[in-house]
Amino acid sequence: MTGLRERQKEQRRHDIAQAALALFKANGFAATTLEQIASQAGVSAPTVVNYFGGKQEILLTLLKAPDEQAMSEARANLGENSDPLEALCELEGLMTRYQLQAMPASLWRELAPYLFTGELAEAFGPWNAAVVEAARSLLVHFQQLGKVRSSVDVEVAATLFNQYANLAFIRLATEGEPDREAHARHMRSVLGLICHGMLSE
Template sequence: MSGLRERQKQERRALIAEAALSVFKSNGFAATTVESIANAAGVSPPTVVNYFGSKQGVLLALLQEPDYRAIQETSERVRDYTDPVDALCDLEMTITGNQIKAIPASLWREIIPLWLNGDADEVFRAWNDAVVEGSQSLLVHFRERGLLRKDLDLVFVARVVNDWANIAFVRLAAQDEPDMEAHGEYMRQAFTLLCEGIAEPAKVGGTRARKAVRAR
C-alpha cells in the first residue's frame, strides 16, 4: 500500500510540474501564481505548496529533472571513455540538450536574467549544485584511473566546468534556434583547454622540468 501511495504522490507531483510549465509558457514566470498553477493542475493551492513550497520550487524541479535524467543516462556510458574531455563533452551536451528540449527559448529569456541578477538565488544554486556533483563524480572516476592529477581539487574543477558551461548555455538558450553543433565545438575547446592547460610543455632537462619534478 505504501508503494501505491508513493507512486500516486509522484504522479501528482509530475502532473503539477507539467501544468506549471504550461502556465509559465503562456503567462511568463513573473505573472504566474501558485493559484494559477493549482487551477491548471486541478488541485488546490495548498497542494502545490505542499509538494513544491512555492512557484520557485516548481521551477527548480523543472530545471533539475532534465539534469538528473542526463546524469543517469550518461553515468555508465561516460565511464567507458579513456579521455576526460570526451566524457565531459558527452555529459554537458546531454544535460544541455535535455534543458533546451524541456524549456522553450521564450521562458529561458525570462528566467536567465533572474539567474544572472541573483534573484531566486536558492533555486539556481540548488540547480547548479546537482550538476557540479555529477561532474565531480565523473572527475573522481578519471582520477582513480590515473588520468587526472592526484592533487586536483575536484570540487573546484567541477565548479569551473559548471561555470564555463553556464556561460555558454546563456548564449545558447537566448537563440530562437539553438546551434547545438557550435555549442558542442566551443565546449570541446573549453574542456580541452581546462584539461591540457595553456603552458608550453617543459623541455626535458630544462629549469621548468626540474621545478616540475621537485613540485611532485
C-alpha cells in the same frame, strides 16, 4: 497501501509540475500564479504549496529533471577506455540537449537575468551543487585511472565546468535560432583548455 499512497502523491506532484510548465510556456514564469497552477492541475492552491512550496521550487524541479537524466546517462557511459575530455563534452552536451527540450527559448530569455543573482539563483544552489558533484565524480574516476593528475583540484575544475557551462547554455538557449553545433565546438575548445591546461610540460 503505503506504496499506492506514495505513487498517488508522486503522480499528483508530477501533474502539478506539468500544469505549471504548460502555464510557464504560455504565460511566462512571472505572470503565472499559484492559483492558476492549482486550477490547471485540478487541485487547491494550498495543495500546490504543500507539495512544492512555491513557483521557484516547481521551476527547480522542472529544471533538475533534464540534468538528472543527462548525469545518469553520462555515468552509465563511463568505462576504463573513456577519455576525460570526451566525458565532460558528453555530460555538457546531454545537459544542453535535454534542457533545450524542456523549456522554450522565450522562457529561458525571461529567466536568464535571474539565474545568477537574487532569490532564484539561491533556490538553484542545490541544482548547481548536483551538477558540480557529477562533474567532480567524473574527474575523480579519471584520477583513479591515472588519466587526470593527482595534484588537480577536482572540486575547482568541476565548479569551473558548471559555471562556464551555465553561462554558455544561457547564451545558446536565448538565441533566436540556437546553433547547437557552434555551441558544441566552442564547449569542446573550452573544456579542452580545462583538461589540457596552458603550461608547457
